[in-house]
Amino acid sequence: MxxxxxxxxxxxxxxxxxxxxxxxxxxxxxxxxxxxxxxxxxxxxxxxxxxxxxxxxxxxxxxxxxxxxxxxxxxxxxxxxxxxxxxxxxALPYKKEQITVNQSRVTPPKSVQKRIKKERDEANKIYATFTPELFISKPFKVPLNSKITSPYGGARMFNGSLKSFHSGTDFRAAVGVQIPASNDGIVRIAKDRYYAGGSVVIDHGSGIYTQYYHLSRVDVKVGDRVSQGQIVGLSGATGRVSGPHLHFGVFAGGTQVNPMSFIKEFNEKLF
Incomplete structure (x- = not known):
């Protein structure tokens, strides 16, 4: 109230x-x-x-x-x-998380530094693009109803070193679970990336994007128009992970935000 x-x-x-x-x-x-x-x-x-x-x-x-x-x-x-x-x-009370991964995903070899920069620059260019049209006409849906294994905002300690904060929400998922699009939109990224692994990023218009990471298989391609519920790939354990799961993220209003609170706020206010 x-x-x-x-x-x-x-x-x-x-x-x-x-x-x-x-x-x-x-x-x-x-x-x-x-x-x-x-x-x-x-x-x-x-x-x-x-x-x-x-x-x-x-x-x-x-x-x-x-x-x-x-x-x-x-x-x-x-x-x-x-x-x-x-x-x-x-300031919200986000927690710290201790995660053990392959050390090459914490301190990448020089041979992949160019790839990492290219992938980061590509994503930043996409997120800096504001598509005037809003592609959605219905509330967002969370892609999985499984247990949340890691919420948004935790300080990520990879192999004892603080490297980042958790920019999305992790859902429990064995390898091969079908991952549906959270809402209608256009695919802007559909590829394997060094940190995020198999990745799909959907542009919902007006600066709103959803992200689906660590996929074992990507079933869409850049430029595809997808509908809410359409399968965009299968969950996996690719990229910088300690085990199989789905990382689900939301970029809106010019920055990464808590996907669960964003969906609640967006749906309650607009539908």
Missing amino acids: KKLFLVFFTCFSLLFGKELSFAQIGNGEAFVLISPNQKAKKLVIAGKERSWINHPSKAGYKFAIISAKYASSGEIIVNNGDKKLVFSIK
């Missing part, structure tokens, strides 16, 4: 002329802001001009995604025309 009140009050304050000086967003989480078309003005988030997105289920409305980076702190300033909303970033 408290969250619903904050959501209502935040939208009212930003869109109807009363500045709200304080609202909170957790690091690594996203907030969906909704506006009637006539109230949606020039949108600037954290100093960068952004685009309002057509509401997927309600005519006459638009929405925007405000996301806090995992490592961010301080505030996010959102301007809608001459109205302003200030988000205070709350």
Whole structure:
């Protein structure tokens, strides 16, 4: 109830002329802001001009995604025309995880450094692309209903060394489990990568992407138009892993966010 009140009050304050000086967003989480078309003005988030997105289920409305980076702190300033909303970033209590993998996946040999950089640059270029059209018209679905073995946000200690944070949610899955697309979209990555292994990345439009990693088989190709529920590959244990599973991720609002909380926020607000 408290969250619903904050959501209502935040939208009212930003869109109807009363500045709200304080609202909170957790690091690594996203907030969906909704506006009637006539109230949606020039949108600037954290100093960068952004685009309002057509509401997927309600005519006459638009929405925007405000996301806090995992490592961010301080505030996010959102301007809608001459109205302003200030988000205070709350540090969430993410845990540390100890993981044992092949040492070559922790300190890669020089022979693969060029490959790693190429794969990273390719992904960053894709995520920097904002497709104006929103390809979805229904709520997101979590690809598996199995046990979550590793939630978003944990500090990853690979073989005792801190290397990264967990940018997605891991689901238990033996090798060969069919992996469905979380929603409609266009495939932007479909290949084997050094760290992520067999990888599929789907563009859902308007800066929203879902990621499916460590696949043993990829069943789609770049440019394919996929529908929600369509099988994009089979789960596996490829890349930097300690065992078979599905890594599911969401990139939205310009950064990696908690996929479980994003889906909950997106579905509750827009459908």
